[in-house]
Structures are given as C-alpha cells and as structure tokens.
Amino acid sequence: MFRLTIIFFLLFSYTQLWAGGIRGVISNTKGEILPFTSVIVKKHNTGTMANADGAYLVNLKPGTYEIDFQFLGYKTQTKRVTVGQEFVELNIKLEEQTVVLKEVQISSKEEDPAYTIMRKAIAKSKIHQKQVISYQASAYVKNSIVLNKIPLVLRKDLNKQNIKEGVPFLSESVMEISFTQPNSKYTKVLGQKSTFEGISISDGFYLFDFYEPGTNRVSPLSPLAFKYYKFEYEGFFEDRGLVVNKIKILPKSYGDGVWQGTIYIIDDYWNIHSINVETIENGLNLKLSQYYGPIEKVWRPINQRLDLSGKLFGFDFLIKAQVNATYSSIKTNPAFVEEIKLIDETKEGKSQDVLSRKTIKESKTEDLLKEQKAFSLKNLQKIMKDYEKEERKRAKEKRENSEVLSNEIIEVDPQARSKDSTFWRSVRNIPLTAEEKKSYNYGDSIKVAHVLKKDSLKRDSVRKSWQYFIMNYDFRLKNGKYLHFEPPYMPFVGLNYNSVEGVVADLGLGYKNYAFLSPRTQFRYNFYGNIRYAFQEKKLRGRLGFDLEKGASKVSVGVGKYIAQFDPNSYIFEWMNSVTTLFNEQNFMKIYDKKYLNFGYTFEQDPRWQFSANIEIARRTPLENLSKIYVIKDFPKNGFSVNNPPSLEQPPGPFKANTALIGLVQVRWAPSNRLAVRNGIKRYIPGRSPIFTFTYKKGMLDIDFDYLSFGIRQTVNTGQFGKLDYMFEGGQFVNNRRIFLMDMKHINNNYLNALQTGLFARYRLLDTRTPVEGETNISYINPYRFSTRGRYVEGHVINEFKKLLLTQIPLARLYGLKEDIFINYLRSPTLKDYVEIGYGIDGILKAVRLEAVTSYENGKYQRFGVKLGVTM
Structure with a gap:
C-alpha cells in the first residue's frame, strides 16, 4: 500500500510539471455549496461543471483567461485569471440574482407577458435548430446508479455479484464528436472507466433538444405547447449585457411527458439561456437542467445534468447523469x-x-x-x-434520404478501457466526489479479490469459462464476429415440454458479423440453425437459415424439417406453453410438422415505403397429442385441448397431409415515417399520419386460395385528452377452394402473446371455449375457433386519457397510473357485429393492468368480465 501511495504521488507530481489550470469550490454569499455550477472559459469554447460538492476543475494551458461562473438564480460572475504551470486555487461566491418585474398590469382580461415571449421563442425555434451547419466537440460524460433499496428476495444474490445498497456504480467516458447538418453524427469514444471492469453506461453524447417539438415529451417550445402549458412571467435579469426573461412553465395536466419548471429566454434573440425542468416517466421522476453558452454567435448547450429516480419492482434507485461539452470548431449558417x-x-x-x-x-x-x-x-x-x-x-x-432523422456512428477505441490515471486527470472535467471515489475504491477491491481467488490451474479457468458460457447466449469471438448459443439443457430456454413432443431439447447456434452497438459494416449476415430432439415422440428435427442485409435490401433463405405453429404471426413462446401445460393443464401451442424451403426479400430504401415478398414450398403433416401428458398440477375442469383445433368454418379432425406452394407480397406505406440509424441499425420513428398495409397471398399445388387484406393504424396525440391508438383491417379470401387451418385468417385472441398487432389490438371476452368430446363440464380454450376463410372486418380503438376519473387525483398521475377507454369490433362469417367496450387502469405496481369489459353481439348483451394483464 505504501508503494502504491508513493507511485501515485510521483505520478501526480509529474503531471503538475506540465498540467495547469484553475480549481476551487463554488458557493453563495452565505457559504452554501452550489452544486453543478456551470464554468465557461470565454472565447475558448470550453468549460466544465462543478460536482455535487461544488468543486470544479478546468485544465488550461499557460495564459490569461476570462471565466464565467453561471448558476440558475444567481448572477453570472466573470473572473480574469492568469494560469502558469500550476493550478490556481479560485474559490467563488455567487450573489443571488435580482429578478426585476417589468411594470405590467395583469388582470383577468389581460394576457400574461410570458405568452408573447413564448410565441416568439416558439416561432424562432426552427431557426435555432438550423443555425449550426457543423461542429466538432469533445465531451465528458459521467453517469452513476445508486440502489437505495434492493428487494429482500434478490438482495442475497445481488450482494454475491457485488451489487449492494448505497454503493454507487460509476461510469465515465471521454469522446470526440463530429456533427454535420442535417443529421450525421460520428462519435469516437477515447476513454472508458467504470466501477466494474468491462461495463460502461456512458458511451453516448446525449443532450435534450428543446427546440425539437418532441413526441413522447412535449417541449415548451413545441408549436403545440399552448395546448399543454400555461406560462407565467416572473421578471428579467441582465447577464453579460443581455436581458434574460424568466418564464414559469405550468402544465395544464402534469404527468408523463409534460414538463414543469422554469425556462430562461434571452430578449430579442428569443433563444434558450438555460432551463430547469422536471417530468414523470412511467411513474419515475426525471429532473433536467441545461446551461447554454455563446459560441460563434449562437448559443449551444454546454452542460447538462439529469436525475432519474423512483421505485420499480421493489427497487428504490437514483440515476445521475452529467454531460460537459467543449466545442473546438463550429460552422454557422450566416442567414440564421x-x-x-x-x-x-x-x-x-x-x-x-x-x-x-x-x-x-x-x-x-x-x-x-x-x-x-x-x-x-x-x-x-x-x-x-x-x-x-x-x-x-x-x-x-x-x-x-431526407426522411432519415438521424444517422449516428459510435466507435470505441480499442484502448479506451486501458487509459491510466494520468490520462483521466487531464481529461476529467468534473471532479469526483467523495462518494464517487468510494465507488472506484470499491470496484478496485473487487478486482483485487477476484485476482486473489483465481486458481492458477488451467482446468479451473476452463470450468469458469463454461459457467460463463452456460449463462450467456451471445459471445464476441477473436475475429470480431459473434456466436449465438441456446443451450439445450437449460429449462425454459432449450429444454421445454409440450403435449405433442413431450420433453424437447433444442440446440440453437448462430454466427453473425454484427451486434446491436457494433461498428458499421458494408453488409450484415447471420447464419443460424437448430437441432431439436423430442424424447417421447422419439423424433429428430432441424433447420438452417441465412440472412444477408446490404443497404436497403435484405435476403433470407431457410430450409429444414421442423415444427410450425398454425398461426405464425401470433407466435407463442415455448417456455410460456411449457408453464401453462405443466402447471395449468392448458396446451396453447398448436403445432404441425413442416418440411420446407423458403426464400424472402425485403426492400426498404425509404422509411415511408417497405416492400417484402416471400415464397415457400412445404410438406405439411399433422401431429397428435401424446397418449400420456404429464402435469405437475391437475385441474379437472380444464382438460387438454386437441393439437389440431377445430374451427367453426372447417371440418373437425386433423388436416390432410399436403404439399403447399405459397407466395406472399406485402407493401407498407407510412407517409410521415422517419428513420433513425445508429451503427447501421435502423429504428423507425412514427409520424403523425396513418400507416397503410396491403397484403396479397396465393396458395398453389395441394392448396388453392387467394387472400387480400388492407390495414390502417395510427397513434394520434390528442393533447389534453391524451393519446389515441386505432387499428382497422379488412380482408377476404376471394378464392378458398382448398384451404387448411394454417392458411386461414386467425382472429387475434391469443392469451399468451400479442406481438402481431400490439397489446391494445386484441379481443378480451371472445368466447373461444370448446367442450371436450365425451366429457361433461369440461372445456378448453381454443384460440382458432373463430379463424376464418371468408370476409372479415376488425377494428380496435383505445384512448389513453391524461385525466379521466382516478387520474383526476394528482398523486395517481405522479405514481404513473393511466386510464383508458377502448372499443373492439369484429364482423366475420361466424360473428356478426361483435363489440367489446372496456375501461382500463394501467401501471398498477408499474406492471399490472386491470380492465372491466362488456361484450355484445348483434346489439345484444353477452357478458361482463374483469381482466388482469401486463402494462401496455
């Protein structure tokens, strides 16, 4: 320990020979610490932010500088300082800002002056977005997570993994950023440091853009701001020769995505000087502060502080994030x-x-x-x-492509995690607090403990590698590619149980050249395969697949002899079916044997248009339930359902084995969709207009059908009323001469999964129970009962209200509760004008949804039900 102290002292002394700057503590005139104060070096586009203890540090070359110290509610103080080879101690005491109220008379008939100021700021927000053509910047990002409370049932296991209450997990990154209008950003991460080796949560340069109207969160500078907010003028003060207006933001209905707090607008320029706001995110508290500074005639965000806190699934946590940006060069549009x-x-x-x-x-x-x-x-x-x-x-x-909202590349320097203490002392803009130093000391002690525990025997190392391999499914190989592994021995992963095959062991392997945050590649590929053995059925199955994606095109090829579900669009996860089969005597997953070869192609040059086509030839064979189905708990009134479920529009019993050639073409049009690309991975940003989908499917050989459908769906922001989601789809089998259950249109009533249409677009009380033949008082749930081979129309509408009944209470909104009213409609050959009307409370315990629903058919009341589900 003494040697380490000497080494650190020598390193520190050595860095002082060439590293100088200023440092100190910032407080007010009463001696109270002012945490997170903004420190800006004028004319050098650089600066920092004080830490939670009010301490700051700026590395500077020898010279004379003017430094601005800025804290909301206090006068900006400018200090002139000369820096040599050593650090200058400069403690600052800021005076409270005197906010002057203009001589205005505000009566019930007179409009608050804040509205004129905000109208001008909103009108000019687009100009502020377009002012910068390009910039280069460096950024220091520091994030920390503290678990103040861990659920008792998880505390022991998490403690074994060195995750403890009150001990912060700290992560720092230093990066360089290049941005060019309209949407290109390149980020190079130069250094990473964290409490736990190999884990980083600070790799992104993220600044909230309040000039952007927002989707999930509505900016007070959005064109729709006056629908969500009221504003109050609180006066003005002078800062650096400019008049700054203080505006209070008052939400008309405080809750998710709506801000409250204070925004400071510079008079005549109508840009943001600083902002201090908070909102609710699904019952969690989000607080945000931003400080702007003048750079090349424009004001840019320099410092940002974000706190996210709350309780979730028994955890009580606090996430702190700080960003400090230094602009090295900036190019502006003279017109703006x-x-x-x-x-x-x-x-x-x-x-x-x-x-x-x-x-x-x-x-x-x-x-x-x-x-x-x-x-x-x-x-x-x-x-x-x-x-x-x-x-x-x-x-x-x-x-x-003008519809690309953002195109970002993030690359991490291979040596980013191996930077030494000298590097971090030179780039760390925000000093560590005592708690943050404690976090690193804690992490270092864990690393030392791991080294001491490590066995020198190679076989122990191999054993530990296998333990790691068992519990993880994606591994980066030495050549930069990725191996995917699904172990056949892990229960509810590769080892499952169903009523047709019995105990099943499924080995899954994959090999690809990309991961979610991997650097850009000219093209992406993914090989995958499965080997599946059913012990009671005594059958071996397998499949192989290959995906290749380059530019706007994606090609997929698949071949195999494997099981398939009758409704592939509403896929039931095997582990879910294993649980319901063993513990509830309900075998929801219906499967058949399929020997197939397929080819798929998708083209998506523009986010507004997507074209996809698929052709498959398959030999399809029915499968039956085992004669003996095992259960852990028996429910006499449930009864296992047959594996070939009957439909009201199809004759009962197993389908006839057949060879099918099926072609499918689908076109999707989303007129206002935008696209965000990160390291080549596309993410679609829905626009305000509806999304239209047209589908045509043709069946040939042993089958003969033609199917057409047209769908429309949209999410509409209804302001104070909340959010409206709707989906309508109509379709028809214009030819259904030879058709089997797997080819029919399945009415979405899946109790275990709703991936196809979303959680809201499903029927709650559709009576799919079918009596068990030869048994009395026993029935089973049959989700294929209303599958159709004819004409159908389905519709789903749900409105999530900001204020309705329970959410009139502010505490309910702060907790994250939401209320909605929904209507579901269906018309098919076997169901005439079926309607469901319901009311739901969402977000109970952050995860549970409670619904009360009534249903009608042909205008006649059918039933009433109370449903529990997961949060939408």
Whole structure:
C-alpha cells in the first residue's frame, strides 16, 4: 500500500510539471455549496461543471483567461485569471440574482407577458435548430446508479455479484464528436472507466433538444405547447449585457411527458439561456437542467445534468447523469444568425414591414432573412416551412434520404478501457466526489479479490469459462464476429415440454458479423440453425437459415424439417406453453410438422415505403397429442385441448397431409415515417399520419386460395385528452377452394402473446371455449375457433386519457397510473357485429393492468368480465 501511495504521488507530481489550470469550490454569499455550477472559459469554447460538492476543475494551458461562473438564480460572475504551470486555487461566491418585474398590469382580461415571449421563442425555434451547419466537440460524460433499496428476495444474490445498497456504480467516458447538418453524427469514444471492469453506461453524447417539438415529451417550445402549458412571467435579469426573461412553465395536466419548471429566454434573440425542468416517466421522476453558452454567435448547450429516480419492482434507485461539452470548431449558417425583429401580431398589431405570401413564395429563405429585418410570427413560420421543403428538394436532387432523422456512428477505441490515471486527470472535467471515489475504491477491491481467488490451474479457468458460457447466449469471438448459443439443457430456454413432443431439447447456434452497438459494416449476415430432439415422440428435427442485409435490401433463405405453429404471426413462446401445460393443464401451442424451403426479400430504401415478398414450398403433416401428458398440477375442469383445433368454418379432425406452394407480397406505406440509424441499425420513428398495409397471398399445388387484406393504424396525440391508438383491417379470401387451418385468417385472441398487432389490438371476452368430446363440464380454450376463410372486418380503438376519473387525483398521475377507454369490433362469417367496450387502469405496481369489459353481439348483451394483464 505504501508503494502504491508513493507511485501515485510521483505520478501526480509529474503531471503538475506540465498540467495547469484553475480549481476551487463554488458557493453563495452565505457559504452554501452550489452544486453543478456551470464554468465557461470565454472565447475558448470550453468549460466544465462543478460536482455535487461544488468543486470544479478546468485544465488550461499557460495564459490569461476570462471565466464565467453561471448558476440558475444567481448572477453570472466573470473572473480574469492568469494560469502558469500550476493550478490556481479560485474559490467563488455567487450573489443571488435580482429578478426585476417589468411594470405590467395583469388582470383577468389581460394576457400574461410570458405568452408573447413564448410565441416568439416558439416561432424562432426552427431557426435555432438550423443555425449550426457543423461542429466538432469533445465531451465528458459521467453517469452513476445508486440502489437505495434492493428487494429482500434478490438482495442475497445481488450482494454475491457485488451489487449492494448505497454503493454507487460509476461510469465515465471521454469522446470526440463530429456533427454535420442535417443529421450525421460520428462519435469516437477515447476513454472508458467504470466501477466494474468491462461495463460502461456512458458511451453516448446525449443532450435534450428543446427546440425539437418532441413526441413522447412535449417541449415548451413545441408549436403545440399552448395546448399543454400555461406560462407565467416572473421578471428579467441582465447577464453579460443581455436581458434574460424568466418564464414559469405550468402544465395544464402534469404527468408523463409534460414538463414543469422554469425556462430562461434571452430578449430579442428569443433563444434558450438555460432551463430547469422536471417530468414523470412511467411513474419515475426525471429532473433536467441545461446551461447554454455563446459560441460563434449562437448559443449551444454546454452542460447538462439529469436525475432519474423512483421505485420499480421493489427497487428504490437514483440515476445521475452529467454531460460537459467543449466545442473546438463550429460552422454557422450566416442567414440564421442575422438579427431580426419579431412582431407578435396578437399583441403588437400589424407592421408595414410584414411580408406578403407572394413575396415569401418567390424569395429564397436565406435572402429574406438577410434583407428583411422584421417578420410577423406567421411569416417566419411559413418561411421555415418553405425552407424545409427546399431542404427535402435539395436532398432528393442529391439522392439523399431526407426522411432519415438521424444517422449516428459510435466507435470505441480499442484502448479506451486501458487509459491510466494520468490520462483521466487531464481529461476529467468534473471532479469526483467523495462518494464517487468510494465507488472506484470499491470496484478496485473487487478486482483485487477476484485476482486473489483465481486458481492458477488451467482446468479451473476452463470450468469458469463454461459457467460463463452456460449463462450467456451471445459471445464476441477473436475475429470480431459473434456466436449465438441456446443451450439445450437449460429449462425454459432449450429444454421445454409440450403435449405433442413431450420433453424437447433444442440446440440453437448462430454466427453473425454484427451486434446491436457494433461498428458499421458494408453488409450484415447471420447464419443460424437448430437441432431439436423430442424424447417421447422419439423424433429428430432441424433447420438452417441465412440472412444477408446490404443497404436497403435484405435476403433470407431457410430450409429444414421442423415444427410450425398454425398461426405464425401470433407466435407463442415455448417456455410460456411449457408453464401453462405443466402447471395449468392448458396446451396453447398448436403445432404441425413442416418440411420446407423458403426464400424472402425485403426492400426498404425509404422509411415511408417497405416492400417484402416471400415464397415457400412445404410438406405439411399433422401431429397428435401424446397418449400420456404429464402435469405437475391437475385441474379437472380444464382438460387438454386437441393439437389440431377445430374451427367453426372447417371440418373437425386433423388436416390432410399436403404439399403447399405459397407466395406472399406485402407493401407498407407510412407517409410521415422517419428513420433513425445508429451503427447501421435502423429504428423507425412514427409520424403523425396513418400507416397503410396491403397484403396479397396465393396458395398453389395441394392448396388453392387467394387472400387480400388492407390495414390502417395510427397513434394520434390528442393533447389534453391524451393519446389515441386505432387499428382497422379488412380482408377476404376471394378464392378458398382448398384451404387448411394454417392458411386461414386467425382472429387475434391469443392469451399468451400479442406481438402481431400490439397489446391494445386484441379481443378480451371472445368466447373461444370448446367442450371436450365425451366429457361433461369440461372445456378448453381454443384460440382458432373463430379463424376464418371468408370476409372479415376488425377494428380496435383505445384512448389513453391524461385525466379521466382516478387520474383526476394528482398523486395517481405522479405514481404513473393511466386510464383508458377502448372499443373492439369484429364482423366475420361466424360473428356478426361483435363489440367489446372496456375501461382500463394501467401501471398498477408499474406492471399490472386491470380492465372491466362488456361484450355484445348483434346489439345484444353477452357478458361482463374483469381482466388482469401486463402494462401496455
């Protein structure tokens, strides 16, 4: 220990020979610590943030600097300091900011001045988004997680993994970022450090963009802001020669995705000076502070602090995240940094300088902003809409995809985790607190303990590797590729039980060249296969598959002899069926034997359009239940269902073995969909318009049918009313001469899974119970009872209310409870105008949903039911 102390002392002394800067503690005039104060080095585009103890540190080369110290509610203090080879101790005491209230009279008839300020800030928000053409920056990111309470049932196991109450898990990263309009960002992670070796939660440079209207969270600068918020003017103060307006944000209905707090807007420029807000995220508390600084005539976020806290599944936790950005270079659009005057026609009347629609239409945006110095709010909004149209047109001419919202590449330096203490002392912008140092000491003690426990024998090392291999399913190989492994001996993973095959061992293997956060690749491929043995059925099955994705195209090939479910679109997980079969005498999974060869192709150049086609030839053979089905608990009233379930539109009994050639073509159109790409992985951002889907399926050889369907679905933000989701689909078998159960349209009533249409788009009280032949008072759930080979129409509508009954109580909203009303409709050859009407409470214990539902058919009341489910 003494040697380590000497080494650290020598290293520290050595770094002091060349590393200088300023450091100290920031407090107010009463001596109270001001945590997370923003520290900005003027004219150098650099700075930092104080830590939770008010301590700060800035590494600087020798020279003279002007430093701004900024904390919400306090006067910005500027200090001039000369730095040499050593650190300068500079303790700061900030004075409280005096907020001056303008002489305005606000009556019940007069509008609060905040509304004029916010209208101008909202109108100019698009300009602030377009001001920066490109920038290069470095960022320091520090995140920590503290579990204040661990559930008793998990405490012992987590303690064995060195996860304990009150001991923070700390993670730091240093990175370089390059950004270019409209959406390209490259991040290179240079250094990583964390409490536990090999685990990092600080690899992304993330700053909340309040100029973006928002989807899940509604920005106070969104065009829809006045539907969600009221604003109060609280006065102004001067900062660096500018007038800053203090505006209080008051949500009309506080809850998920709605902010409350304070926003500071700079007068005449109408940009954000700083913001301090909070909201609710599914019952969790999210607090956020951002500080902006002037860089090359624009104000950019420099520091951000985020706290997420709450209780979930018995855990009481706190997540803290801090981001400090330093801009090394920035290129601006001259047209968007021009000083212009905004005229709020609602309060300030019309002006002779206001432009006509004809002038706006015939002029270029950049020319208008340079030449015209006064705009009405409506004019400016119209100008920016036209500019965005021009952007899309230019992108189209360059053959760029204007619908890509973001295209981000994140790469981690191979040496990022091996950086020494000298490196971290030179780049750590925010000093560690005593608790954070304790976290690293704790992590180091664990590493030492692991080294001491490690057996020198190779066989012990191999044994531990196998233990790791058993419990994990994805492994990175030395060549950078990935191996996927599903062990056939793990219960409810590769080892399962069903009423047809009995005990089943399924070995799954895969080999691919990418992972979720892997660097970009020119093309992606994935080989996969399964070997499956049924012990009671005494049959061996297997399959192989290959996926290749390059650019907008994806090709899939599959071959094998394997089991298949009658409804592949509403897939039931095997482990779920194992549980219900063994413990509840319900075998929901219905399977048949399929020997097949298929080929699939998907093309998706534009996120608004997707084309997919698939062709398969298969020999399909029926399977029956075993003569003896084992259960752990017997329920006399349940009864196992037959493996070939009857449909009201098909004759009973097993289907005839057949050879089928099936072709499928599907086109999806989402007019306003956007795309976010991260390391080549696409994520679709739904727009405001509906999504339309057209499907055609053709069956040939031993089968003969033609199926057409058309679907529409949408999520609509209904402001104060909440959120509306709806889905409608209509379809018909225009030819159904020869058709089997697996080819029919299955009415989604799956009790175990709703992946096809989403949790909301399903029927709750559809009576699918079928009597067991030869048995009295015994019936079983048959989800295929209403499968159809004819014409059908189905619809699902649900509205999630911000305030309804229980959620009128603020505490219920803060807890994360949601209420909704839903309607389900179905018309098919066997069901005439079937309707369900229900009310649901969502988010009970953060995971449970309670529903009360009534159903009607042909206008006649059928039944009432209370349902429990998982949170939607």
